[in-house]
Amino acid sequence: MSAESYLLIIGSGPREYREELFRSLSGRRLWLFTDRTPTWQLDYIAGHTVIPQLNAARVSAKVAFLSEAASRLTASAAVEGVLTFEEMFLSAASQLADELGLPSLSYGAAENCRDKQRTRELLTAAGIRQPSFRFARSAEEASAIGAEFGYPVVVKPRGLAGSMGVNLVHSAADIEEGFRIATSAARIGAQRHGGGALIEQYLEGPEIAVDSVVVDGRLEPLYIVRKRFGPKPFFEESGQTVNADDPLLLDAELMAMIQAAFTALGLRNAMTHTEVKLTAAGPVIVEVNGRLAGDFVPHVAKLATGLDGAILAAQVACGEPVDTARRVRRSAAHQIAYADRGGRFNYISLPDAGSHPYLVASGTLLAPGATVTLPPDGYMARCGYVIVAAPSADECDASLAAAVRDMSVDITPSRDATL
Structure with missing residues (x-):
């Protein structure tokens, strides 16, 4: 160079x-x-x-x-x-x-991914399985759509990330508040895709992500991310697990659906993080992100597979040959410790590395004295984390559970904090 x-x-x-x-x-x-x-x-x-x-x-x-x-x-x-x-x-x-x-994702493809309404429209036009969806510009429109779809429904901002403002609404009595939560989060996140919110049919089933590299429009899956979420009605991700030998990597139907989605959205050169619901009727795309996954996913995936997402993303961006050879085969996971109330963060106790042989890292995400705010009022509730890696999926799960048990958060509640 x-x-x-x-x-x-x-x-x-x-x-x-x-x-x-x-x-x-x-x-x-x-x-x-x-x-x-x-x-x-x-x-x-x-x-x-x-x-x-x-x-x-x-x-x-x-x-x-x-x-x-x-x-x-x-x-x-x-x-x-x-x-x-x-x-x-x-x-x-x-x-x-x-x-x-x-080389790039291209501006048009980036917008196709970022604007969730545009994503839905393009994928539906291509015949790719989607939840039923409509865009609501007011609480009244949201209520009418909820009645049409039947509850529960998912209400989400049109152009944010990190599950900000995404919430599950169980009844007509709650749709106005659900709409307010989504649109308020959009203002916090400086959303630029217009007011309103996307209303989607809620689908039962576990959610995963397929992280992949795309070069000249061709998909090469890298690893499967198994997701965990915090308490409903919100969809904040609390942790993820990557198993190098996840059987879904060999699921031809799943990979064909994702390739068709990338073609419909015009993706050319990028790292991607595609969220998928595994329903009884088959896989359904939740979102397509034209970038490397967030949180600790790249670190966890590197521990599990040896694949370094940052290096792969750089190779794609520079038009270089992409090296996707797996050099490690094990399981890795992380878990975020969330506050259960608003207030002032004091400290988080973390597991002792000497007592957890598969513990890779742990740390705090807030400074002492920081103000903790929970959704829908704010999104500052992540207090700390643990990361583990083990030879097998069972050992990884057991190690993560043990490490999480040794975590505890100390918060001085605010006067109006709700448990």
Whole structure:
């Protein structure tokens, strides 16, 4: 690689989830576009550009600021690829890569993934199994759709990530509140896909994700993510498990459905995280994300399979051959400890590594004194985590359960906290 060539990273995200990705890429020359002066990122990057307006709500504004900064960078150096791990920058990063003539998801495909209504419409038109869905612009429209579908229904913002604002509504009496929760979360997340919310038929069955690499439109599945969720009516993911030998990797029907979805959405070159419900009638796509998975999934997957998602994403972004050889075959998992009440976070007790032979890592996600807010009022309830890896799925499950039992959260409740 030329001394004056860089892999351009747009945004970084929280250190707890992203430092492992930057560490994986530290063998490359990285240039970071960020909205604030880097701190921990400095250990891994060759240079950076601070763009205070990077979080602008409109993609056109983001792209304008990114293009200006990229022009200054390319005046003296080459950009070999453009990469982001952040949902909010996906469309802008794809358009910038398009402008620079580099491999990308493409701006159109990024928007097809980010706009959940557009995703549903395109996949349904292609004959791919979807929940029944309609878009509601008001609580009254949401109520009419709920009556048409029958309860329960899922109400979700149109263009956010991380399950923010997604909630399960069991009856007509609760649909107005469900609609309010979704639209309020959209405002918190600076949603730019318009007001209103998507109303979907609720489907029974476990939810998984298929993480894959796509090169020139061709799907290559990497691993299956088995998901766990916090208490209903919300859909916040509390943990995930990856087994290198998950039998669903060999499910031809599942993989054919995902390939057809990628074709319908126009995905060309990307890492993808596709969420799927396994129903009695067969697999049904919940969402398609045109980026590397969030949370600790890349770390867990690397422990289970040896596949490094950050390196794979960089290879795709730079148009290099993608190495998907599995060098490890075991099971790994993580679990998030959530607060059960709002208030002031004091501390979290974590398992002793000496008592848990398969414990890989544990840590806290909040600083002492931090304010804890639970959905629907806020999304600051993650207090700590554990990560385990073991030779078999049974040993992994047992190790995770034992580690979780040794975690406890201490919170001083707020006056109006609800248990």
